[in-house]
Amino acid sequence: MSEIRAKVARQAAKEARKVPMRDFSQSLPMALLRAREAVMRQFRPSLRQHGLTEQQWRILRALAAVDVIEVTELARVAFLLGPSLSRILRDLEARGLIQREVDSRDMRRGVLSISTKGMKLIAQVAPSSEAIYASIASRYGARKLAALHKMLGELERSIGGDLDPDDSGDG
Amino acid sequence: MSEIRAKVARQAAKEARKVPMRDFSQSLPMALLRAREAVMRQFRPSLRQHGLTEQQWRILRALAAVDVIEVTELARVAFLLGPSLSRILRDLEARGLIQREVDSRDMRRGVLSISTKGMKLIAQVAPSSEAIYASIASRYGARKLAALHKMLGELERSIGGDLDPDDSGDG
DNA sequence: GAGAGATGGTTAACATGTTAAGTTTCTGCG
DNA sequence: CGCAGAAACTTAACATGTTAACCATCTCTC
Numbered sequence: 001m002s003e004i005r006a007k008v009a010r011q012a013a014k015e016a017r018k019v020p021m022r023d024f025s026q027s028l029p030m031a032l033l034r035a036r037e038a039v040m041r042q043f044r045p046s047l048r049q050h051g052l053t054e055q056q057w058r059i060l061r062a063l064a065a066v067d068v069i070e071v072t073e074l075a076r077v078a079f080l081l082g083p084s085l086s087r088i089l090r091d092l093e094a095r096g097l098i099q100r101e102v103d104s105r106d107m108r109r110g111v112l113s114i115s116t117k118g119m120k121l122i123a124q125v126a127p128s129s130e131a132i133y134a135s136i137a138s139r140y141g142a143r144k145l146a147a148l149h150k151m152l153g154e155l156e157r158s159i160g161g162d163l164d165p166d167d168s169g170d171g
Numbered sequence: 172m173s174e175i176r177a178k179v180a181r182q183a184a185k186e187a188r189k190v191p192m193r194d195f196s197q198s199l200p201m202a203l204l205r206a207r208e209a210v211m212r213q214f215r216p217s218l219r220q221h222g223l224t225e226q227q228w229r230i231l232r233a234l235a236a237v238d239v240i241e242v243t244e245l246a247r248v249a250f251l252l253g254p255s256l257s258r259i260l261r262d263l264e265a266r267g268l269i270q271r272e273v274d275s276r277d278m279r280r281g282v283l284s285i286s287t288k289g290m291k292l293i294a295q296v297a298p299s300s301e302a303i304y305a306s307i308a309s310r311y312g313a314r315k316l317a318a319l320h321k322m323l324g325e326l327e328r329s330i331g332g333d334l335d336p337d338d339s340g341d342g
Numbered sequence: 343g344a345g346a347g348a349t350g351g352t353t354a355a356c357a358t359g360t361t362a363a364g365t366t367t368c369t370g371c372g
Numbered sequence: 373c374g375c376a377g378a379a380a381c382t383t384a385a386c387a388t389g390t391t392a393a394c395c396a397t398c399t400c401t402c
Binding site for chain 4: 054056080081083084088106108
Binding site: 022023024026028029030031032033034035036037038039040041042043054058061062065077078079130133136139140144145147148149151152153154155156158159160 | 193194195197199200201202203204205206207208209210211212213214225229232233236248249250301304307310311315316318319320322323324325326327329330331
């Protein structure tokens with residue numbers, strides 16, 4: 001059959017030009033992606049139930065932890081790129097979950113804070129979120145989880161340690 | 172100033188309704204995201220230089236490792252959702268990097284294979300990709316990297332149990 | 343104190359993530 | 373045989389990721 005010949009030809013072509021390449025099973029980005037997705041799969045249903053995406057939830061949490069914060073600083077803290085953040089802030093503001101003003105000393109800067117409505121939403125979501133996290137910690141092992149955190153931080157620093165060389169923490 | 176009063180009021184409102192919530196520094200999804208992003212930041216420029224996105228690269232690598240593969244199986248292997256894969260395959264096929272046929276025994280199924288052009292592209296990208304990976308392994312430590320891989324796999328298995336209910340033994 | 347360049351944010355354009363709905367083909371059962 | 377339901381994709385719709393371009397404001401210098 002010509003199908004079989006075609007198959008053999010394809011395989012032969014690959015053998016001939018075989019490129020030395022790790023298998024997926026040894027791909028670090030893939031392993032990180034899979035692990036993260038496994039974790040997020042636990043959280044997404046609960047967030048969705050409250051009308052929040054993962055990123056919106058990150059932003060609300062970040063805002064809840066401070067009094068006010070500027071857009072750029074929020075982007076750094078919530079680990080979002082400017083354009084994504086702009087879109088999400090527009091939406092969250094329209095929904096009344098956050099408030100935004102302009103810095104009177106520097107009119108380029110936007111100053112953000114969470115609204116009472118936003119705080120109420122957090123209060124609604126937090127319990128289930130914490131329960132899910134506790135479940136993960138329990139199943140994986142709290143000590144192991146801490147070790148994993150440590151190793152991830154070290155990986156980040158050992159690779160991209162040249163990104164924010166001067167972060168003078170909280171004043 | 173009324174600004175200060177407003178600030179105090181905001182803070183007071185938060186203190187009053189304080190929700191018990193981990194800090195970002197202890198967020199597992201965030202840690203995984205940051206680590207992954209740090210890694211991908213190393214690879215993206217090289218891929219981009221060759222006109223490939225991360226996902227397109229994953230697909231080509233997966234195709235290069237087999238003779239032919241069905242769409243659903245490719246989605247599983249390359250860890251992509253169906254809709255994303257459909258779009259990317261359309262593009263890769265238009266660029267002549269892959270070939271696709273219909274399974275004559277089951278006309279619902281699409282059968283994919285990489286083209287010679289696709290193999291050539293892989294051969295062009297692979298060296299720099301491998302070099303980047305080696306650099307990461309060197310900076311982070313090969314042994315530590317292996318340990319991290321192991322822990323990520325265990326994390327995935329320990330919380331994604333609904334995917335493979337027959338998980339014999341744990342860590 | 344005006345213009346060059348830097349900074350903070352947004353918009354634009356395209357690719358992917360995510361869920362739901364649609365289309366085609368197959369399978370099983372009466 | 374005929375049809376209900378499942379399976380394999382695909383399309384649709386909306387949200388985010390990513391890079392580049394853009395606009396407004398500020399800063400610094402001459």
